[in-house]
Amino acid sequence: MALNNDSGPDRPTGPLAGVRVIDLTINVLGPVSTQILGDMGADVIKVEAPHGDDMRRIGPSRSDGMSAFFLNMNRNKRSIVLDLKQSDDRKTLHELVGTADVFVHSMRPSAAARLELDYKKLSRESSRLIYASAGGYRNDSSRRDWPAFDDVIQAASGLAAMNRLGGEPRYLPTVICDKLCGYILASSVAMALYARERTGVGQEVHVAMMDAMVGFNMIEHLWGGVLDQPELGIGYGRLMTPHRRPYKTRDSYISLLAVTNDQWRRLFVAINRPELAEDPRYSRLEARVKNIDELYGIISDAIESDTTSAWLERLTAADIPNGPVEDFQDVFHDQYLTENGFFRRFQHPTEGKIVSMAPFASFSKTAASVHRFPPKLGQHTSEIVEELAARREKRSPP
Structure with a gap:
């Protein structure tokens, strides 16, 4: 330092x-x-x-x-x-x-x-x-x-x-x-x-x-306004649905997100619903956006069937982006941040021990x-x- x-x-x-x-x-x-x-x-x-x-x-x-x-x-x-x-x-x-x-x-x-x-x-x-x-x-x-x-x-x-x-x-x-x-x-x-x-x-x-x-705010949400047709809607539906939230597991919560068609196919396999990859409501990006409430509901029901640790292991093996839901106390002791020395401790000449966060950009x-x-x-x-x-x-x- x-x-x-x-x-x-x-x-x-x-x-x-x-x-x-x-x-x-x-x-x-x-x-x-x-x-x-x-x-x-x-x-x-x-x-x-x-x-x-x-x-x-x-x-x-x-x-x-x-x-x-x-x-x-x-x-x-x-x-x-x-x-x-x-x-x-x-x-x-x-x-x-x-x-x-x-x-x-x-x-x-x-x-x-x-x-x-x-x-x-x-x-x-x-x-x-x-x-x-x-x-x-x-x-x-x-x-x-x-x-x-x-x-x-x-x-x-x-x-x-x-x-x-x-x-x-x-x-x-x-x-x-x-x-x-x-x-x-x-x-x-x-x-x-x-x-x-x-x-x-x-x-x-x-x-x-x-x-x-x-x-x-409007990068993704301007939507129909980009075409000067706000009547087509202002707001990206996938982000506005109340179902877009951390998923409840058997013992806590987990975050996961599939974006590409391949990721969704692997996710459907991971939740033991491989047939959904062939369902026209969920097989393509455009269709998933239109049916996002129902799709997130399916995922939510499946995730609740097992523990957080089991899902972290299964989703990581399937190369699906995922992670635990941490509160600020968890973040303060997060393994990744600890490995990288993000929270740095100093002895201030008048204030005693203080913790400072590392600069965000590296050169x-x-x-x-x-x-x-x-x-x-x-x-x-x-x-x-x-x-x-x-x-x-x-x-x-x-």
Whole structure:
């Protein structure tokens, strides 16, 4: 592991090493995005108000302002406290942005303009700056300043209605909009940096959560809408059926999925119903889609006849994709994740033993790394201010 607990943080090794990011984001979307950039080697400076990011106070903690939620989204960053209500601190932020390759914020456009942190102004000061932001809606729309959180976008994008339970729409029990849009923002920043390498010029990057989630949800569900004939139906039937769920076995639950004709034939043999492969209702993909409720019901009845371990063995032997249904406690001790060192344990200098998840992407020559512990509020304020002073002194004429 790149983090050295004895001698302090190692130098970042990822593909973005040498890139500086000024991070003026809070909550989930922005911090997830900038943590990815930090994992990839960027020097991420997290700018916080005097009270800090609210996520510092959500979840279990050993000390104030260092909650589990915050620790999980803010590694590989340095923290500086600036009160943007004070003119001197606003000047410090502007000076910091002047040293950066990337500026990321999660403010509404009107708030960014009031603080003179809008793209029009900052791009005049640095034509190479990548100016990145995310919000509920597009910056050029009538909803540009509407507030938006994960629940709001889950509802507006159709996700909550699609995820019905007993006829009632419900939210997914995860902040999927924030996290997915954070990943999109991070990848968009990386693409903008690549474009700058070719052109020498920065640009503005904006991710609208509503657009991103509708695009995400509708890849398979736009259906008849793709042909501009929504009357043919919106929604992929195989995914919408209530029978699409983990199968109950004699002692627990199992997941399995057959997709190709060959996989279905092998599955029919595994459940002792080989004749179904010749049934015109189930022999071809198009027919299976039309009769998916009945087909899933047949599979469900068969799976309930034996134990999970017996089905795992039988389905694996038949080369049918399958797996057990694990809860979060199971996942935390999962054999595959343990083999690959996904959950990594460190001794934080103030918080004691903490567990961090490994970066999701691997690179053969520029490995991502965890090289900085999640910071205490304002932990690096003096260090960063001294760097700015040294930079000013270096640039001033003798």
